[in-house]
Amino acid sequence: MEIIREKEYDTVMKEMVEPYLKKHGKSGYISSYDGIGKIHVMRYLTENPKGVIVICHGYTESASKYDELVYYFLQAGYHVYLPEHCGHGLSYRLTKDPSLVHIDNWKRYVRDFLYVCEYIRKKHPDLPLNLFAHSMGGAIGGIAAAWKPEWFYRVILNSPMIRPRTANIPWVISASVAGVQCLLGKGEAYVPGQHPYDASETFETSASTSRPRFERFNNLRKSHKYMQICAASYGWLFASVEMSCYLKGRAWKMYRAPMLLVQAEEDDYVCGNEIYKFARRIQKYKGASCEFLYLPGTKHETYSCDDKAMEYYVNRIMRFLM
Template structure:
């Protein structure tokens, strides 16, 4: 697969990728699993499909962040479904604060996501279903697969949030404090140190190692309120801790499909040691085949890396999907 080069990145995205995606995209809404709100779902159609890939996006992300990756998957012959999680993008929210990611229970994420996967399976019953899941979506997707292992042909966990980083506060304290804050009625409050969107992120402080890739999304985010989620509520953090416990104690035992777990060298958003421990459990005691890809000179958003890394990264993913 030929990778879009950084030197012509913005031009190529505007003149080639965006028109290509627009022609193949169906954007719509469906009820959440409990009909509390509407999930925004994008469905992209490949010309000669050999499978379906469902993308499970990360914390504070929205669908435009995956334009380049969707383009590669379509070029390789995969339909792509991309739902936006509760509290993200154009999907329903449980809080009026557009900057805040808030959830009542982690199981909402899983049940919403599995509903979309079931819809994809029903629409394309003869095509294999594959998962690409990043960061928070890695936790959601990894649990979803453990609930329905028979649905998935291949599973890719990209910088998965087995455990989120909590700045300089030890994990045990962060998890305990967030649970306490929920108990005293502050579930919807900002986690200490986090604040509303200010459009202040720079390339140097970002999770990307490709300035053109970072800039394209960041400029659109500045202009679009639906893309400006940037902070966690105490309830979100408390539920992230519950997902961590479930993943490490239960989920890893259930997998049957081949798995590819990808780790960035420098990751300020998730604990890489927890990713390694999770993969080791699967390799040593699980049922599924598990590959581990370590990407040097990368940050958390491995899909937003320099050209050399992107070439290695994308072609590894596509080769894995062919296994």
């Protein structure tokens, strides 16, 4: 598959991709699993589909970040559904702070996601459902695929949050502090070092290795308040701890669908060695086939890299989905 080249990226996205997505896409809402809010879902339908892909996005992300990848999936013959998690994008939130990512319980993420997947399966009962899950979404999707292994035909965990990085603070200390703060009723407080959105992110400090790809979403984010989430609460941090424990303790034994785990070379957001160890556990257990893809020269957002890496990455994913 031909990818969009960096030198013509802005032009092609504006003149070809965005109109195409507008024509094939539809915005809608589905109730959360417990009915307390609405989950925003983008639906994109292609002609003569051979399958469906549901994208499980990452921490602080929103649907627009995946426009390029959605376009490739549509071109390859897949319907695409992209729900925005609680606290993200246009979905319901559990805090009034527009910058804060907060959750009351990690199972809310998984149950909401599976609720959407159940809706997709009912809409397209004759098409195989594939999962592409990135970062925090890799943890959510990784658990969802363990809870409902029979639902998914192929599973891609892209830079999955098997364990998040916690800056210079040891993981055990971060986990313990988060748990204590939640017990003290401070789950909605900012984790130290986090702050409200100030539009200060730069390409050099980003998780991307493609300036045009980074700048497109960064400019969209500056223009849309609902995209400006950027900081973690203690509640979110403790949820990430519990998801990590579940993934490493139980989930790896429960998979049945063929899997592809992707690790970036330079990842400042999740622990790369934990992704590799997770893949090895799945491979040794043999409940599901598992391929491991290491991408040299990339950062956390492997779907936002330079032309050479992007072309290899996109085509590797397409071959896996076949």
